[in-house]
Amino acid sequence: MGGRVRRLGPDRVAFLAALVAPLGVLGALVPFRDSLPNTSVVLVLVVIVVAVAALGNRLAGALAALWAAVWFDFFFTQPYQRFTISRPADIQAALLLLVVGLVVSQLAARARRLQVVTITDADYLTRIHDTAELAQSANAPETVVDHVTAQLPEVLRLRGCRFEYGTLIGHPPRLEQDGSVTWGRRRWDADQFGLPDTEVELCAFGNGRFYGRFMLDPTPGTIPPLQARLVAVTLADQAGSALDTAAGR
Structure with a gap:
């Protein structure tokens, strides 16, 4: 009598995707990193974080955001293939990826609870990204x-x-x-x-x-x-x- 096939629930699938998807996508983009601006890579990763959070929950989205920032550092900031960052612009890009990823994962989880299509519109994501970037650099909250x-x-x-x-x-x-x-x-x-x-x-x-x-x-x-x-x-x-x-x- 054969054993029963154990199906993974959505949350477990989301946690698995949070660990695998950022690494897989960034690995595939490595051959193009000389021609791809980091902002484009960040937006791709944010979409991944949104998808993970929509599939699972806030924790899965936060894990995807953190993991995306780690592998972005490893593959797309100099020196490459090391968990160090030497340029201030790369530090800012990695921090913004983490901040935006966390913000959008909250948004996606909220949308999931309301049973609506999650937000992947590039214009919306750009507005959130630009506001987060401004919040990091602005001298006055006004x-x-x-x-x-x-x-x-x-x-x-x-x-x-x-x-x-x-x-x-x-x-x-x-x-x-x-x-x-x-x-x-x-x-x-x-x-x-x-x-x-x-x-x-x-x-x-x-x-x-x-x-x-x-x-x-x-x-x-x-x-x-x-x-x-x-x-x-x-x-x-x-x-x-x-x-x-x-x-x-």
């Missing part, structure tokens, strides 16, 4: 806040956006962390009706502390998809983290 304020109208197709520092005032509709919209105690069907035709707040938190809110001015008749709303939440989180880092200095 620079990151201004950057996100300029990004949100493009992501959500808004008429405008502004940022308010300080405490919450009033009870406008709110874009929540899971991409849903609430208005008072009611849930607004953003997938069918888009954002309400009034200012919508998107709060910026850093380490659990409230620092302000982005006030969104929706364009009537537009329906930003859930993916776009999740990206907007992630950008706001990055601004909140920048403000929290500055407050702790």
